[in-house]
Amino acid sequence: MNKPILIVGGGPSGLAASHALARIGQPVVLVDKADRLGGAPILSGYAKLVPSGEWAKDAIGGMVDRVRGDRLVQVHTGASVTRFEGGPGNFTATLSNGSNVAAGAAILCTGFTHFDSLNKPEWGFGTFPDVVTTTQVEQMISSGRGVRCPSDGRKPQRVAILLCVGSRDRQIGREWCSKICCTVSANMAMEIREELPDCHVYIYYMDIRTFGLYETKYYWRSQEEFKVKYIKARIAEVTSDGHKLIVKGEDTLVKRPVTIPFDLVVHAIGMDPNVDNKSIAETFGVALEPHGYLGRGNAYGNTAETSRPGVFVAGAACGPETIDDSISQGNAAAMSALASIVPAKASA
Ligand SMILES: Cc1cc2nc3c(=O)[nH]c(=O)nc-3n(C[C@H](O)[C@H](O)[C@H](O)COP(=O)(O)OP(=O)(O)OC[C@H]3O[C@@H](n4cnc5c(N)ncnc54)[C@H](O)[C@@H]3O)c2cc1C
Ligand code: SF4
Secondary structure (H helix, E strand, O other), rough: OOOOOEEOOOHHHHHHHHHHHOOOOEEEEEOOOOOOOOOHHHHHOOOOOOOOOOEEEHHHHHHHHHHOOOOOOEEEEEEEEEEEEEOOOEEEEEOOOOOOEEEEEEEEEOOEEEEEHHHHHHHHOOOOOOEEEEEHHHHHHOOOOOOOOOOOOOOOOOEEEEEEEEEHHHHOOOOOOOOOOOHHHHHHHHHHHHHHHEEEEEEEEEOOOOOOOOHHHHHHHHOOOOOOEEEEEEEEEEEEEEOOOOEEEEEEEOOEEEEEEEEEEEEOOOEEEEHHHHHHHHHHHOOOOOOEEOOOOOOOOOOOEOOOOEEEEEEEOOOOOOOHHHHHHHHHHHHHHEEEHHOOOOOO
C-alpha cells in the first residue's frame, strides 16, 4: 500500500481531496488546527450557500461526515504541522500533538482568514454595535434568531450592505477582489427582505461582480423581485446621530454627496491570506505569491503544484475562491499528489 498523503486543512478543499483519495484506496492523514472539520463555512456558521441555496451545515457537514466515516482517513484536529522534511515519495511530518507522519506527498488546503473590519475604522465597525459583518449576519440567520440590531434586538427598518470591505482597497494594501462577496451580499439582501418585508435594503457598490450565471439569479432578481436598491458610491464614513447610523459618501453616478440613515450597516468582508501563511511557507518550504497567499508553481501544466516538488495546494489558500472551485481544486490536487507517488507508466 502507498504511504499516506498528508492533507493540511479540513475545509471544503481539504475534505474534497481527502474523499477523492480515500475513494480510490489511497490512505490520507488529515490535519486541521481547529477542533472540528468543515473550514470557514462551518467554523464561521454560514447560512444558506450560494449558488446551491443549501444550508452550510448540511452541505459541508455532509462532506465532513463522509470523511469522518472513512477508515482510510486518519484525522487529527486541534493540530498543526511543526516540521516537514524529506522529498517526494518520502516525507516526514511532525505534528504539534507529538505524532509523526510518514507521507508520500502533501496537499496544503489551509484556506483564508476573514478580513478584520477593525482595519477600516472610518466605516464604524468596533465603534457602533449595529455595524456588523456578513459573517455576523450569516450567524444570525443560521442560528434561527433572524436579522436583528445587536444594540437592542430590534428588527431593522433600513439596512445598508457595504461591498468591498477589505478588498479592492489600495489604501490598506488589499488590492484583490474577493470574488464571492457581491453574490453573497445580493443573496443576503434577498434573505433579509424575505424575513422582514417592510425593511429597506441598500447595497453600496463600486462595481458589481456577480460573475457568470450569478447575474440573473442574484443581481437582477434582487432588484426586480426583492426591490433591493443599489447605490454606486464611494463611502466616506459611517457615523451616528445618536439614534440612527449615518452612511456618508458620494453617489458616483450623479456625482453628488449622499447621506442616508440606517438601523443596521453590514460590512461585506473579504478574504485575506491566511494569517499562518508565513509559517506554513517556512515549515513546508514553499513560496508565497506577492499578496501573501500560497504560490502556485505552474499556471497550466499542473495548477496544483507549489514551488516544492511533492507539495501541492488547493482552494482559498492560493487566493480568494468559491466553495465549488475550492472543491474542484481539491480534487485536482488529489490527482496530482497521487500521480506523484505512483510509478509512471509509459504513455502510448
Ligand atoms: C462571508 C463569506 C461568505 C461566503 N459564502 C460563500 C458561499 O455562499 N458560497 C461559496 O461558494 N463561497 C462562499 N464563501 C467562500 C468560502 O468561504 C471559501 O470558498 C471556502 O471556505 C474555501 O475553502 P477552503 O477549504 O479552501 O478553505 P477554508 O474554508 O478557509 O478552510 C481551511 C481550513 O484549514 C485549517 N487551517 C488553516 N490554517 C491551518 C494550519 N496552519 N494548520 C492546520 N490547519 C489549518 C482551518 O482551520 C480550516 O478548517 C464565503 C466567504 C465569505 C468571506
Ligand atoms: S466580489 Fe464584489 S464585493 Fe467582493 S471584492 Fe469583488 S467587487 Fe468587491
